[in-house]
Amino acid sequence: MNQEIQLLKNFEQDSEWFYNNIGKLREQGFVGKFVAIKNLKPIASDKQIDKVIKEIDKQGENPSFVFIEFVHPQGYVLLL
Amino acid sequence: MKIPVEINYFAGGLRAMLKVILKFDNPHLFLPINAIIDTGSPTTLIGISDMRRMRLSKVQLNKIQGMTHEVNIGGGKVKTIKLENMKFKIGSYLDIEMDVQFPIDGEEKAQPSLLGVDFLEKINANFCFNPSKREAYLEIN
Numbered sequence: 001m002n003q004e005i006q007l008l009k010n011f012e013q014d015s016e017w018f019y020n021n022i023g024k025l026r027e028q029g030f031v032g033k034f035v036a037i038k039n040l041k042p043i044a045s046d047k048q049i050d051k052v053i054k055e056i057d058k059q060g061e062n063p064s065f066v067f068i069e070f071v072h073p074q075g076y077v078l079l080l
Numbered sequence: 081m082k083i084p085v086e087i088n089y090f091a092g093g094l095r096a097m098l099k100v101i102l103k104f105d106n107p108h109l110f111l112p113i114n115a116i117i118d119t120g121s122p123t124t125l126i127g128i129s130d131m132r133r134m135r136l137s138k139v140q141l142n143k144i145q146g147m148t149h150e151v152n153i154g155g156g157k158v159k160t161i162k163l164e165n166m167k168f169k170i171g172s173y174l175d176i177e178m179d180v181q182f183p184i185d186g187e188e189k190a191q192p193s194l195l196g197v198d199f200l201e202k203i204n205a206n207f208c209f210n211p212s213k214r215e216a217y218l219e220i221n
Contacts, residue, residue, distance in 0.1 A: 004110075008099065008171075015099070019089065022089075022090075049129045064109075064135070065112065072091045072092070076091060077093065078092055078190070080194060
C-alpha cells in the first residue's frame, strides 16, 4: 500500500510539473509530441505514443507509473 | 465528504482533473491516470495514451470480455471495448468498481481519459466547478 501511495505521489508531482511548465515545453520543441515526465523532467518524447513507451522501457522504467501527456500547440482547443 | 479536484489549463481551456488509480486482476492492471471530469460525456473512457501505458498485448485485449462500441468525441470516432468491474481508487477517499470503456482504435491519438456522468452517478456525487475561483470538488453525502 505504501508503495502505491509513493507511486501516486510521484505521478502527481510529475503531472503538476507538466501543467505548470507546458509553456516551457512548447518553447523546447515538444509541440505535437507525447512527453514522458519523470522526476520533474522530460525523459522521452515522440509524435507516436508507442515510441515513447518503448523509450521508457529502454530506460528501465515502467510506463504504467510514468506520467505521459500530449503537448498541444498554443491556442489549440480540444473539444470533448 | 469533499474530494478536492485539480484545475489545470489543458488543450485550450481550464479542465477539472482527478487522479485515479485503475486496477484490474485479469489481465493485471495498475495504472495511475489523470482524468478530466466531463459532465458532457455519459460514459467513462480511458484515453489512448493511458491505454498504451498499460502495455496490453493483443492477446490480453482479446481476453477482455465486453461489447465493442464506437463513440464520437469532438467530431472524432473512437472504437472501444467495455471492461467490466474495473477498480477505481481515488486517493484515500474512495474505492469503487465500475465498467469502463477502453479505446481499441481511434482517430484522435491524444484523446485524454474522461470521467463521465456514469462515474458521478456511481459515487453519488455533486460536482462543483467554479473556474473563476479556480475551485472544484466532488461532494459525496
